[in-house]
Amino acid sequence: MNQGQDRVFIFDTTLRDGEQAPGASMNEREKLEIAHALERLGVDIIEAGFPVISKGDFDSVKSVAKHIKGSVVCGLARSLKADIDAAADALKAAARSRIHVFLATSKIHMQHKLKKSQEEILQMAVEAVKYARHKNADVEFSPEDASRSEKLFLYRILEAVIDAGATTVNIPDTVGYATPAEYGQLIADIKNNVPNIHKAIISVHCHDDLGLAVANSLSAVRSGARQVECTINGIGERAGNASMEEIVMALKTRSDIYGCMTNIHTPEICRVSRLVSKYTGFTVPPNKAIVGNNAFRHEAGIHQDGILKERSTYEIMRPEDVGFTGTGLVLGKHSGRHAFRARLKHLGIDLSDAQAQQAFERFKRVADKKKQIFDEDLVAIVEDEIKAVEKTWSLVSLATRSGTNIKTEVTIVLKSKTKTYKKSSSGDGPVDACYKAIDAITRVKGKLLDYSIHSVTQGKDALGEVTIKVKFKDKSVIAHGASTDILEASAKAYVNALNKVVAPTTKSPGK
Numbered sequence: 151m152n153q154g155q156d157r158v159f160i161f162d163t164t165l166r167d168g169e170q171a172p173g174a175s176m177n178e179r180e181k182l183e184i185a186h187a188l189e190r191l192g193v194d195i196i197e198a199g200f201p202v203i204s205k206g207d208f209d210s211v212k213s214v215a216k217h218i219k220g221s222v223v224c225g226l227a228r229s230l231k232a233d234i235d236a237a238a239d240a241l242k243a244a245a246r247s248r249i250h251v252f253l254a255t256s257k258i259h260m261q262h263k264l265k266k267s268q269e270e271i272l273q274m275a276v277e278a279v280k281y282a283r284h285k286n287a288d289v290e291f292s293p294e295d296a297s298r299s300e301k302l303f304l305y306r307i308l309e310a311v312i313d314a315g316a317t318t319v320n321i322p323d324t325v326g327y328a329t330p331a332e333y334g335q336l337i338a339d340i341k342n343n344v345p346n347i348h349k350a351i352i353s354v355h356c357h358d359d360l361g362l363a364v365a366n367s368l369s370a371v372r373s374g375a376r377q378v379e380c381t382i383n384g385i386g387e388r389a390g391n392a393s394m395e396e397i398v399m400a401l402k403t404r405s406d407i408y409g410c411m412t413n414i415h416t417p418e419i420c421r422v423s424r425l426v427s428k429y430t431g432f433t434v435p436p437n438k439a440i441v442g443n444n445a446f447r448h449e450a451g452i453h454q455d456g457i458l459k460e461r462s463t464y465e466i467m468r469p470e471d472v473g474f475t476g477t478g479l480v481l482g483k484h485s486g487r488h489a490f491r492a493r494l495k496h497l498g499i500d501l502s503d504a505q506a507q508q509a510f511e512r513f514k515r516v517a518d519k520k521k522q523i524f525d526e527d528l529v530a531i532v533e534d535e536i537k538a539v540e541k542t543w544s545l546v547s548l549a550t551r552s553g554t555n556i557k558t559e560v561t562i563v564l565k566s567k568t569k570t571y572k573k574s575s576s577g578d579g580p581v582d583a584c585y586k587a588i589d590a591i592t593r594v595k596g597k598l599l600d601y602s603i604h605s606v607t608q609g610k611d612a613l614g615e616v617t618i619k620v621k622f623k624d625k626s627v628i629a630h631g632a633s634t635d636i637l638e639a640s641a642k643a644y645v646n647a648l649n650k651v652v653a654p655t656t657k658s659p660g661k
């Protein structure tokens with residue numbers, strides 16, 4: 151940290167508020183992997199979930215608490231004993247833990263949702279904070295919908311919860327209603343009107359309903375907030391939360407304005423962004439600030455000319471400072487094992503010898519079809535080959551027969567642990583036919599809810615990465631598959647989805 155600069159704590163809520171985004175649910179293993187990535191990124195506090203809400207959430211918080219030692223691990227709780235007990239239980243194994251208690255304080259919420267008076271709310275909040283404090287030394291309190299709450303009541307409740315033991319007070323703009331000047335003023339007013347505010351850290355938590363979450367958070371920092379709650383890629387409830395990468399890079403790039411620093415190791419940013427996108431199934435728009443594919447690409451001739459002469463003509467950040475690797479050519483089919491492994495290492499991917507060998511064989515197969523292998527291809531290969539879930543089923547081959555006037559037919563060969571199966575099926579297009587053939591072999595029927603494909607790099611021979619959401623009975627899963635052949639990528643994604651829900655074969659598959 152530079153001398154004279156204040157520290158802003160980064161509180162990441164990707165695994166809690168981020169996961170509340172419709173369709174973004176992640177399983178325990180995926181959450182833990184993201185938590186490790188956030189820890190490497192240098193996040194101060196990881197909000198890992200809302201333990202009372204479901205067994206899945208409880209187990210995920212427990213697992214993050216057990217494994218993450220470099221960040222404080224936090225669990226959310228309403229101002230109810232049962233919620234606080236669940237949070238405290240889930241956090242037991244944490245090296246450092248926080249209980250985050252919330253209760254709405256706006257007239258709208260108190261009257262219509264909670265049906266309680268100001269006095270009742272004040273008492274509930276104080277009791278909840280005291281109870282949480284007796285379970286855990288680090289307690290955060292959030293007056294939900296603070297930005298629409300009556301200011302005098304807000305000051306009273308903040309003073310009372312700090313007296314009761316809250317060490318952080320968070321001021322949520324729950325519905326993304328505030329504007330930057332107004333929200334900055336709110337933080338300044340809190341600083342000036344809550345007598346014991348110096349005993350707590352002021353935190354901010356902004357939603358993006360008007361596209362102002364980052365601007366509001368930064369305005370609050372200018373007014374003295376020293377914790378920002380945010381999510382990777384800005385995912386979250388409705389329009390999402392403030393995007394972490396934007397907050398962190400704005401504080402870093404414009405430290406002349408904000409005079410603040412974070413502990414974030416920024417070269418990790420793109421990697422974490424990609425991981426979150428992969429597990430939530432939410433693709434990052436190409437023009438997204440900091441992490442979008444076009445964020446550091448220059449198209450106009452005048453810009454390219456400027457960049458070649460002096461990068462700072464059109465670049466205010468260095469791509470390497472956010473881990474943007476670009477599409478520099480790195481490897482080809484003549485590249486050997488050492489170059490392959492060294493490049494993976496450079497990308498922060500550490501594999502065991504056996505995994506490296508497996509990934510290298512796949513790399514060679516891809517390099518036979520695709521002349522130029524870019525960093526993005528390498529990441530996709532490793533994720534597709536190594537990080538796929540334990541395989542009950544794997545794809546051996548597929549063949550397709552289609553044409554303008556003939557019904558598409560796809561023949562699939564799948565392998566279980568013990569046997570190989572072959573089935574043909576026709577359908578409404580090749581992907582449908584392919585999925586029907588897989589269903590016929592495995593006798594597990596999936597319903598495709600969502601399908602998207604993106605090109606990992608550019609060019610006609612690019613690797614295509616297919617992301618799908620499939621429902622098997624009552625369980626929905628997101629899965630991915632990558633290949634230079636998009637039908638093969640589609641089949642792999644479907645088999646990966648299937649492997650996430652089936653236990654090693656119990657049913658006898660179709661002959």
Ligand code: KIV
Pocket residue numbers: 167252292294295320322323324325355357
């Ligand atoms: O948006 C909100 O108010 C919240 C609270 C639980 C902090 O997410």
Ligand code: ZN
Pocket residue numbers: 167322324355357387
């Ligand atoms: Zn929120």
